[in-house]
């Protein structure tokens with residue numbers, strides 16, 4: 549069975565990563581703070597690959613593993629630390645790493661972990677915004693997910709794709725394509741899903757673990773958010789307060805994806821979710837169906853992200869915070885679609 553077709557231009561980068569791995573022994577693996585399914589699934593599969601190659605590999609993360617990914621094979625081995633400490637000279641603790649592999653990051657800052665810069669850095673990413681910040685870089689914006697790159701790495705290394713690895717990679721592809729719904733989902737994505745299924749991933753079991761395993765706090769929070777829903781000119785917005793978070797015993801990760809309920813309304817083009825994070829400040833998640841670049845809007849508040857999914861923080865009470873964001877959304881709409889939304893009339 550042939551591996552997935554590979555873009556020729558990415559081959560040298562894959563080979564560089566493979567060489568960097570095979571010539572070293574001890575690896576730290578990490579990804580961005582507030583990890584998603586692609587980060588966790590790809591990290592777990594990469595760790596399995598390295599162990600299979602006879603290497604040492606430890607997954608070190610700043611944030612905890614979100615609840616819905618905790619049952620993925622190997623997730624229990626993920627270590628949560630605020631900082632990667634250097635080995636203490638003169639003590640028995642001389643453990644250190646030969647290299648750090650960062651998945652889905654455009655800088656070491658994305659990990660929120662200090663202390664990574666002293667290692668040889670290997671960067672594997674599939675984002676359009678990916679940057680070659682490391683000594684070894686493999687960035688392929690055509691890949692559906694980092695999982696797709698790890699899959700190619702497994703093949704290139706001549707390793708066995710175990711059912712556990714296939715399960716982790718399938719979970720990553722599933723979530724990073726929005727259950728095979730996002731732009732970029734292609735025949736290639738389904739070929740990958742097929743290969744993973746043949747290797748032992750069970751689609752129904754994995755989907756149940758991710759989409760039917762929420763805390764009740766998350767759904768109560770959704771109820772509170774929906775009760776504040778407002779819609780105007782194709783923009784929907786809603787919010788939750790800090791007090792509601794506490795009342796329901798909700799965690800930050802319970803807010804993940806709530807914005808999509810607002811975006812699911814037919815007439816809505818852009819959805820915004822506001823989460824109060826303390827005194828007169830809101831964390832803002834923006835989602836777009838594709839007509840409007842929400843990364844540009846988040847950028848005006850010091851945030852960032854993708855054209856269809858971005859985030860930032862805004863000061864104010866909910867009324868003033870929402871008014872600021874809506875104002876910037878209108879400006880962006882006018883800039884992108886000057887005919888439909890003129891700012892100046894002749």
Ligand SMILES: [Mn+2]
Nearest residue numbers: 586693694724
């Ligand atoms: Mn990803």
